[in-house]
Amino acid sequence: MRDLRIMAKDIRKIVIDMHACSGASHIGSALSIVDILTVLYFKVLNIDKVLIKKESRNRFILSKGHGASALYATLYKKGMIEDRHIRTYCRNGGLLAGHTDNFRVDGIEAATGSLGHGLPIACGMALSSKNNGWKSKIYVLLGDGECDEGSVWEAAMFASHRKLDNLTAIIDRNKLQGMGGTEEVLALEPLSDKWKSFGWAVKSINGHSLKSIESALLRTPLKKGRPSVIIANTYKGKGVSFMENRLEWHYKSPTANERQKALEELEIDK
Numbered sequence: 001m002r003d004l005r006i007m008a009k010d011i012r013k014i015v016i017d018m019h020a021c022s023g024a025s026h027i028g029s030a031l032s033i034v035d036i037l038t039v040l041y042f043k044v045l046n047i048d049k050v051l052i053k054k055e056s057r058n059r060f061i062l063s064k065g066h067g068a069s070a071l072y073a074t075l076y077k078k079g080m081i082e083d084r085h086i087r088t089y090c091r092n093g094g095l096l097a098g099h100t101d102n103f104r105v106d107g108i109e110a111a112t113g114s115l116g117h118g119l120p121i122a123c124g125m126a127l128s129s130k131n132n133g134w135k136s137k138i139y140v141l142l143g144d145g146e147c148d149e150g151s152v153w154e155a156a157m158f159a160s161h162r163k164l165d166n167l168t169a170i171i172d173r174n175k176l177q178g179m180g181g182t183e184e185v186l187a188l189e190p191l192s193d194k195w196k197s198f199g200w201a202v203k204s205i206n207g208h209s210l211k212s213i214e215s216a217l218l219r220t221p222l223k224k225g226r227p228s229v230i231i232a233n234t235y236k237g238k239g240v241s242f243m244e245n246r247l248e249w250h251y252k253s254p255t256a257n258e259r260q261k262a263l264e265e266l267e268i269d270k
Contacts, residue, residue, distance in 0.1 A: 004210045007077060008038040009266055012239045014073035014086065016266075020259035022090035024098055028237040028249030030070035032174045032207075033141060036232055037074045039213040040139060049080055052107055056134040059125055061110045063118020064143035064172060065099035071108070072096050080107040116149030118142060119169060123155050126167035126227075137220070141170045145177025148186045153198065156227075160199025165221035169200075169229040173207065174236040176247050191231060200229045207232025240265055 011034050019027040041047065045058045062071050069089060075081045081096070088094030095104055099113030110121050122140035129136045146152065159167055173191070175182050182188050195202045201222035205212040213232065222228040236250070237243025240262040254262060 001210050004038055004042060004214075007042060008035050008210070009239070011038060011070065011073045011077060013263055013266055014076065015069045016240070016254060016259055016262045018069045018073065018086065018089040020254045020256065021087070023253045024069070024090035025251045025253060026066040026069070026098070027253060028176075028243055028246065029064065029067045029143070029172075029174075031238050031240065031243065032234040032236050033064075033067050033070050033172050034074075034238070035208045035210055035234075036141060036170060036172070036213055037070055039210055039217060041074050041078055043214050044217045045139070047107070048078065049106070052080070056129070056132070056136050058136050059109050059122075059138050061112065061118045061122050061125075061138075061140040062100055062108075063112050063122075063140050064115065064146055065112030065118075067141075067143075067172075068096070068098060068100045068113075071100060072105075075105070075107045078107070081105065115143070115146040116151035119152050119155040120158075122167060122169070123159050123162075123164060126159070126164040127162055129166055130162075130164070137166050137168065138164075139168050139170065139217075141172060143177065144171055144173045144175065144182050144188060144191075145185065147171065147188055147191070148177075156195065156198040156200065159227040163225045164227045165223070165225055167227040168217065168220045169227065170217075171229065171231045172234055173231050174234045174245075176236045176245070176250065178250055180247065195229045195231075199226060201226045202229050202231065204231040204233065207234035208238055 085095040089096040100108045102108040126138040220228045243249045
């Protein structure tokens with residue numbers, strides 16, 4: 001796990017630099033999913049610059065597309081995005097937009113950002129994989145606030161009806177969304193029971209425990225014949241004390257001083 005911890009820390013540093021240099025929003029939303037992406041890309045997905053061209057590959061969709069910087073940083077560490085492109089994140093003329101774009105970047109499976117689209121797309125990919133007789137798995141990461149969208153639940157019904165047990169949804173349960181706490185804006189609880197009632201196999205985990213994330217993802221499908229959902233309990237802004245669980249970091253970007261302070265914190269071996 002030490003190698004994964006170091007990797008997650010490096011990815012967080014890159015995310016902080018990307019946002020500090022560009023002045024872009026959503027750093028808190030990106031930092032909360034770094035541990036999940038680290039395990040996915042370095043332990044689970046089995047994807048690289050060659051395999052990404054294979055039609056029967058495993059696939060990952062970042063449905064909460066505003067967390068794009070975390071995915072870009074992860075793909076950079078996988079050698080799938082060049083350093084020169086990372087440095088132009090969210091800048092005029094740069095390759096990397098504030099939301100993921102599959103037409104411009106290898107390794108991005110879908111253009112996302114309009115919330116509620118990723119799970120329906122993933123359902124289509126999972127059904128296609130089954131129809132083609134492939135053994136590939138499809139993973140999709142949603143924000144918890146995104147679960148306010150009706151299209152999420154329509155897709156959830158479809159996935160269980162079609163017995164898409166090659167599909168795993170991961171929910172970034174940081175309990176904050178753009179305009180407030182999730183339970184204040186539109187209550188989601190009991191979230192596990194909701195997914196169970198839609199026919200999904202459900203597991204709740206600590207979304208910052210690399211060991212728990214790896215264990216859960218490697219054991220999917222959680223139940224044969226059912227799609228799996230992993231509710232990953234996380235903190236917005238994880239890894240930087242003054243950003244953690246703070247709503248304002250949904251929109252703020254770090255100043256030069258805040259960037260330096262954040263990077264210094266990440267140098268501490270936790």
